[in-house]
Amino acid sequence: MSILGKLSFKDQAFKLRENAILDATTMILKDKGFDLMTMDDVASAVGISKPSLYKHFKSKEDLVGEAMIRLIDGAGDFLDQLDKDLKPIEVLSAMLEWALRVRLEGGMPFLPSTSAHVRDMLTRNLKYVGRVLKLNYQLEKLVAKAQKSGDLDASLPSDVILFSYYSRTCDPAVEFLQRYSKLDNEQIIKHMLQVCFAGLHGPRCD
Amino acid sequence: MSILGKLSFKDQAFKLRENAILDATTMILKDKGFDLMTMDDVASAVGISKPSLYKHFKSKEDLVGEAMIRLIDGAGDFLDQLDKDLKPIEVLSAMLEWALRVRLEGGMPFLPSTSAHVRDMLTRNLKYVGRVLKLNYQLEKLVAKAQKSGDLDASLPSDVILFSYYSRTCDPAVEFLQRYSKLDNEQIIKHMLQVCFAGLHGPRCD
DNA sequence: GTCTATAGCTGGATAGAC
DNA sequence: GTCTATCCAGCTATAGAC
Numbered sequence: 001m002s003i004l005g006k007l008s009f010k011d012q013a014f015k016l017r018e019n020a021i022l023d024a025t026t027m028i029l030k031d032k033g034f035d036l037m038t039m040d041d042v043a044s045a046v047g048i049s050k051p052s053l054y055k056h057f058k059s060k061e062d063l064v065g066e067a068m069i070r071l072i073d074g075a076g077d078f079l080d081q082l083d084k085d086l087k088p089i090e091v092l093s094a095m096l097e098w099a100l101r102v103r104l105e106g107g108m109p110f111l112p113s114t115s116a117h118v119r120d121m122l123t124r125n126l127k128y129v130g131r132v133l134k135l136n137y138q139l140e141k142l143v144a145k146a147q148k149s150g151d152l153d154a155s156l157p158s159d160v161i162l163f164s165y166y167s168r169t170c171d172p173a174v175e176f177l178q179r180y181s182k183l184d185n186e187q188i189i190k191h192m193l194q195v196c197f198a199g200l201h202g203p204r205c206d
Numbered sequence: 207m208s209i210l211g212k213l214s215f216k217d218q219a220f221k222l223r224e225n226a227i228l229d230a231t232t233m234i235l236k237d238k239g240f241d242l243m244t245m246d247d248v249a250s251a252v253g254i255s256k257p258s259l260y261k262h263f264k265s266k267e268d269l270v271g272e273a274m275i276r277l278i279d280g281a282g283d284f285l286d287q288l289d290k291d292l293k294p295i296e297v298l299s300a301m302l303e304w305a306l307r308v309r310l311e312g313g314m315p316f317l318p319s320t321s322a323h324v325r326d327m328l329t330r331n332l333k334y335v336g337r338v339l340k341l342n343y344q345l346e347k348l349v350a351k352a353q354k355s356g357d358l359d360a361s362l363p364s365d366v367i368l369f370s371y372y373s374r375t376c377d378p379a380v381e382f383l384q385r386y387s388k389l390d391n392e393q394i395i396k397h398m399l400q401v402c403f404a405g406l407h408g409p410r411c412d
Numbered sequence: 413g414t415c416t417a418t419a420g421c422t423g424g425a426t427a428g429a430c
Numbered sequence: 431g432t433c434t435a436t437c438c439a440g441c442t443a444t445a446g447a448c
Contacts, residue, residue, distance in 0.1 A: 014431095031322050032321070032322065032323065033241070033321040033322070033323065035239070035241035035242060035321075036241060036321070036323055038422085038423055038424080039423075039424065039425080040422095040423075040424095048432080048433095049432070049433055049434080050424090050425085050426095050433095051425085051426075051427095051431090051432075051433070051434090052431070052432055052433075054424095054425070054426080055431060055432085059424080059425080060423095060424070060425090115238070115239040115242070116237050116238065116239075117238065117239065117242055151407065152406050152407060152408070153400075153404070153405075153406060153407060153408025154408075155408065156397060156400070156401070156406075156408070157387065157389065157397065159382075159383060159386070159387040159389070160379070160383065160387075160389075160397045160398075160401065161401075161406055163378075163379040163382040163383055163386075163387075164377070164379045164398075164401050164406060165406065166378075166379070166382070167377050167378050167379040167382075170378070171370070171373050172369075172372075172373050172376070173366070173369040173370045173372070173373040176365075176369040176372070176373075177365060177366065177369055180365070180369075181363065181365040181366075181369075183363065183365070183366075191362060191363065191366045192366075192370075194359075194362070195362070195366065195367075195370050195405070196405065196406060197405050197406050197407045198359070198405040198407055199359075199401070199402065199403050199404040199405030199406075199407075200358050200359060200362075200367055200370060200371065200402060200403050200405075201357065201358060201359060201403045201404055201405075202358070202359025202360075202361065202362070203359075244440085244441060244442085245441080245442065245443085246440095246441080246442095254414080254415095255414070255415055255416085256415095256442090256443085256444095257413090257414075257415070257416090257443090257444075257445095258413070258414060258415075260442095260443070260444080261413065261414085265442080265443080266441095266442070266443090413448105414447105414448085415446105415447085415448080416445105416446095416447085416448105417444100417445085417446090417447100418443105418444085418445080418446105419442105419443085419444075419445085420441100420442090420443090420444100421440105421441085421442085421443105422439100422440090422441080422442105423438105423439095423440095423441105424437105424438090424439090424440105425436105425437085425438090425439105426435105426436085426437075426438105427434105427435090427436080427437090428433105428434095428435095428436105429432105429433085429434085429435105430431105430432080430433080430434105
């Protein structure tokens with residue numbers, strides 16, 4: 001059933017507009033960042049007035065929080081859909097590949113890394129924090145399993161692996177390559193995955 | 207000879223104050239970022255008034271540009287001081303180690319990755335761009351040599367290696383580990399270097 | 413060169429008509 | 431719920447006195 005199935009026509013229109021607002025917010029966040037994104041930007045991108053925007057979201061922080069939550073939910077949905085027979089390392093690789101592809105296709109900003117201000121704002125958003133903790137819990141378990149099976153370096157603290165893994169989803173090297181290299185999106189994804197797991201040395205025996 | 211050696215007392219004081227301003231700017235940039243840093247923040251951190259600040263730097267963009275230039279110059283100085291007998295891969299490792307240590311000790315923000323706005327601003331700063339290009343040229347040569355000798359993966363495009371290498375200097379995993387793990391600074395540096403060069407899999411034969 | 417004071421603008425948020 | 435018009439805070443940058 002569609003998520004719109006049980007709503008009245010008016011509510012459907014409301015939901016659709018809300019999604020359009022979140023789409024616009026995501027795009028603007030991606031290339032201006034939180035501090036420079038204005039509510040006027042969002043309103044005019046959607047084609048509504050600023051006060052109408054405030055009928056949907058009570059503040060700029062609330063709006064951005066909802067956009068980030070939609071992002072995390074997308075990641076969670078992708079994770080849940082993955083084949084249950086995949087090895088943990090394959091799940092982690094598929095998740096990173098998905099995140100990179102979404103980003104290369106104009107999608108997500110992954111703000112949390114950007115600035116202390118934005119990070120604090122999101123930390124105060126309990127709904128957002130809840131989603132993050134849930135996803136983090138699932139990924140922690142995958143990392144632990146992959147370390148046990150030898151697919152991830154067991155000599156590294158799992159914190160180091162997990163945070164490095166997260167950081168790759170918002171690695172600025174992606175934008176550099178998209179801007180300055182002749183590689184296409186699929187090549188960029190392939191190489192970023194290789195660098196993440198095999199490092200800059202490349203596969204070798206030490 | 208000190209850089210102050212040939213200046214009059216008044217000019218010495220002027221230079222010292224300028225350095226104090228750049229120190230304060232660097233610190234504030236580090237934890238608020240460009241957009242949220244105000245000229246009042248800088249002036250009051252140094253203990254002078256805003257108009258006095260504008261006697262030293264003609265705009266906020268100019269001030270931040272000079273702070274970034276001082277940062278790049280520091281990296282260049284460190285590179286020039288390194289033992290000339292080191293292998294290219296050892297030089298690259300030492301440079302990254304230096305950058306991580308400076309950052310962990312409260313130093314540098316490495317803004318360019320942050321936002322398109324800041325990146326464009328710096329791109330318009332010809333003095334800054336010149337310094338970056340010079341440093342980039344030296345690092346490109348080191349990467350090429352290390353790829354030839356097999357110390358860096360020769361199957362990867364050199365762009366991918368260079369941009370990934372730059373990205374590690376501002377990897378948000380560092381802040382995450384500093385904030386949420388129990389590792390001390392030296393351990394963080396060691397692990398970040400290992401992850402950069404050997405990857406998350408760890409050393410192995412494929 | 414240093415300050416106090418302020419101009420000029422931008423952007424988040426809202427009042428109030430329809 | 432939608433709009434036009436506006437308030438108010440905070441910021442960059444400068445005028446002008448000392």
